[in-house]
Amino acid sequence: xxxxxxxxxxxxxxxxxxxxxxxxxxxxxxxxxxxxxxxxxxxxxxxxxxxxxxxxxxxxxxxxxxxxxxxxxxxxxxxxxxxxxxxxxxxxxxxxxxxxxxxxxxxxxxxxxxxxxxxxxxxxxxxxxxxxxxxxxxxxxxxxxxxxxxxxxxxxxxxxxxxxxxxxxxxxxxxxxxxxxxxxxxxxxxxxxxxxxxxxxxxxxxxxxxxxxxxxxxxxxxxxxxxxxxxxxxxxxxxxxxxxxxxxxxxxxxxxxxxx
Amino acid sequence: xxxxxxxxxxxxxxxxxxxxxxxxxxxxxxxxxxxxxxxxxxxxxxxxxxxxxxxxxxxxxxxxxxxxxxxxxxxxxxxxxxxxxxxxxxxxxxxxxxxxxxxxxxxxxxxxxxxxxxxxxxxxxxxxxxxxxxxxxxxxxxxxxxxxxxxxxxxxxxxxxxxxxxxxxxxxxxxxxxxxxxxxxxxxxxxxxxxxxxxxxxxxxxxxxxxxxxxxxxxxxxxxxxxxxxxxxxxxxxxxxxxxxxxxxxxxxxxxxxxxxxxxxxxxxxxxxxxxxxxx
Ligand SMILES: [Zn+2]
Numbered sequence: 163x164x165x166x167x168x169x170x171x172x173x174x175x176x177x178x179x180x181x182x183x184x185x186x187x188x189x190x191x192x193x194x195x196x197x198x199x200x201x202x203x204x205x206x207x208x209x210x211x212x213x214x215x216x217x218x219x220x221x222x223x224x225x226x227x228x229x230x231x232x233x234x235x236x237x238x239x240x241x242x243x244x245x246x247x248x249x250x251x252x253x254x255x256x257x258x259x260x261x262x263x264x265x266x267x268x269x270x271x272x273x274x275x276x277x278x279x280x281x282x283x284x285x286x287x288x289x290x291x292x293x294x295x296x297x298x299x300x301x302x303x304x305x306x307x308x309x310x311x312x313x314x315x316x317x318x319x320x321x322x323x324x325x326x327x328x329x330x331x332x333x334x335x336x337x338x339x340x341x342x343x344x345x346x347x348x349x350x351x352x353x354x355x356x357x358x359x360x361x362x363x364x365x366x367x368x369x370x371x372x373x374x375x376x377x378x379x380x381x382x383x384x385x386x387x388x389x390x391x392x393x394x395x396x397x398x399x400x401x402x403x404x405x406x407x408x409x410x411x412x413x414x415x416x417x418x419x420x421x422x
Numbered sequence: 423x424x425x426x427x428x429x430x431x432x433x434x435x436x437x438x439x440x441x442x443x444x445x446x447x448x449x450x451x452x453x454x455x456x457x458x459x460x461x462x463x464x465x466x467x468x469x470x471x472x473x474x475x476x477x478x479x480x481x482x483x484x485x486x487x488x489x490x491x492x493x494x495x496x497x498x499x500x501x502x503x504x505x506x507x508x509x510x511x512x513x514x515x516x517x518x519x520x521x522x523x524x525x526x527x528x529x530x531x532x533x534x535x536x537x538x539x540x541x542x543x544x545x546x547x548x549x550x551x552x553x554x555x556x557x558x559x560x561x562x563x564x565x566x567x568x569x570x571x572x573x574x575x576x577x578x579x580x581x582x583x584x585x586x587x588x589x590x591x592x593x594x595x596x597x598x599x600x601x602x603x604x605x606x607x608x609x610x611x612x613x614x615x616x617x618x619x620x621x622x623x624x625x626x627x628x629x630x631x632x633x634x635x636x637x638x639x640x641x642x643x644x645x646x647x648x649x650x651x652x653x654x655x656x657x658x659x660x661x662x663x664x665x666x667x668x669x670x671x672x673x674x675x676x677x678x679x680x681x682x683x684x685x686x687x688x689x690x691x692x693x694x695x696x697x698x699x700x701x702x
Contacts, residue, residue, distance in 0.1 A: 191578075191579055191625045191699055191700070192625070192699070192700045193447065193579065193625065193626045193655055193697040193698070193699055193700070194697065194698055194699075194700060195655075195656075195669070195671070195679065195681050195695070195696075195697060196446070196696040196697055196698045197668075197695075197696055198449075198668055198669040198681070198683060198693065198694055198695035198696060199667070199668050199693075199694055200665070200666055200667065200668065200683070200685050200686070200691040200692070200693050200694070201481055201485065201691060201692045201693075201694055202472065202690070202691060203472060203473050203474070203477045203478050203481055203689055203690055203691060203692055204471070204472055204477060205461065205471060205474070205476075205477050206477065206480050206481075206484075208480050209476060209480075210475075210476040210477075210479045210480050210483075212479075212521075213475050213476045213479045213518075213521065214476050216517065216518075216521055217459060217475060217514060217517070217518065220459070220506065220510060220513075220514040220517075221459070221460065223509065223510075224460075224504075224505050224506055224509060227505070227509065228505050238465075238467040240467060283456070283503055284466075284503075285466070285467045285468065287463060287465035287466055287467060288465055288467070289465050293505075294504075294505055295463075297504065297505045297508060298503065298504050298505070301457075301502055301503050301504065301505075301507065301508060302502070302535075303508075366595065369595060369596070370592060370593070370594065370595045370596065371591075371592035371593075372592060372593070373592065375592070
């Protein structure tokens with residue numbers, strides 16, 4: 163009867179009922195699944211004021227520092243695989259700034275920009291885009307890096323894009339099937355395995371992978387202190403200033419082909 | 423009112439709320455919260471006005487039995503995803519989870535985004551344990567801060583809860599996870615479950631997983647873990663941000679039922695699972 167003493171402490175009101183029950187059955191207990199569901203978290207009539215008050219100082223502070231409008235979009239930008247218009251927007255803005263920076267500093271062009279799909283966490287909404295939208299789209303503090311790779315490494319990277327099933331990419335067009343990529347074009351030219359290429363990417367991807375492990379074997383690596391979110395913000399601001407809105411980049415970059 | 427011993431007794435709280443002792447256990451759970459304190463904005467293309475901690479807590483309160491015969495659990499990736507984390511480094515998330523009354527969590531890859539030391543600092547503020555059995559933390563600040571398992575008593579049942587994490591290599595920058603050793607999930611979960619069943623005499627086992635729901639090939643996931651092990655009743659998952667309509671049933675290595683569930687991400691879903699007790 164020792165267990166009852168323990169239950170007594172935990173369930174002072176229920177112990178009598180249980181005492182009777184356990185007297186009739188032996189001590190081996192078995193649990194069985196009795197059903198379940200995943201409930202949608204939506205607003206209800208009962209507003210939880212206690213929680214609202216608890217979080218208020220933090221919420222006010224976030225609202226204050228994240229309220230600035232940085233761009234305008236006349237419809238939403240969605241991330242996707244193998245590609246999405248958000249992937250294209252970010253990759254193009256980063257490649258543009260990367261290309262300017264690399265030319266100015268070292269005199270080399272940037273052939274392509276490669277980031278991972280997981281880098282983009284949320285779509286950009288339609289309408290005025292705030293600092294907060296930018297942070298929720300791209301919460302990570304990743305920094306721009308450049309790598310120079312030979313043809314063999316480039317070939318491995320193209321295969322890694324195929325295996326990942328897509329990427330955030332600018333300057334590259336390719337088609338992928340289950341076991342191969344083909345018709346790869348870099349900067350408008352057919353991929354040439356005898357050439358060398360400059361890739362703009364993130365410190366995260368270079369050092370820690372997310373499937374893109376070939377970047378590590380680059381012949382040259384150039385680190386910068388440019389936060390990719392800052393680059394994206396400036397690019398979005400400039401585009402909105404020039405055109406009144408963000409432009410859509412709807413060109414096909416990565417095309418999935420059925421296996422023949 | 424008294425059920426006959428040995429037969430299935432459906433607790434009253436399965437049909438509504440009532441006070442007092444009942445022979446059932448309800449599990450409420452979340453995963454991949456990713457600092458989503460606020461609801462998604464009205465112009466969000468996918469989740470407009472959904473989520474948010476006020477709404478999540480209302481739902482928890484509406485669905486939790488009054489007699490404490492429940493557990494509120496999380497499967498990791500608490501942090502990273504909104505400015506709350508960029509600005510305050512995880513403090514509001516910990517305040518929220520304490521306030522909501524979480525009983526346990528496990529660790530996801532993004533919980534390491536500010537490094538092991540910062541994570542240890544945050545966990546000091548948690549009123550609930552973090553559990554994991556397959557990371558070796560001995561060389562890190564998390565040593566003794568993350569437990570291999572935690573045992574709870576609910577409705578007279580001893581429930582053992584352990585956690586299992588994904589290989590951080592390729593996911594978390596090396597300096598941020600310095601000293602953390604990843605060990606085989608199947609081997610260490612089984613070892614821990616055996617200990618909980620045989621030595622601690624647990625009658626129910628829950629695994630909080632941040633492995634992911636399903637991958638092609640032989641990369642370990644929740645389904646493979648369920649099929650390769652013995653003694654687990656329930657695997658709650660995360661990492662793949664999988665939206666399931668309801669929990670899914672699998673068979674373990676001995677042909678016994680294992681339930682797997684995952685509740686989307688960002689506080690958009692609250693998983694609710696009921697178990698009832700039977701005396702053999
Ligand atoms: Zn996650």
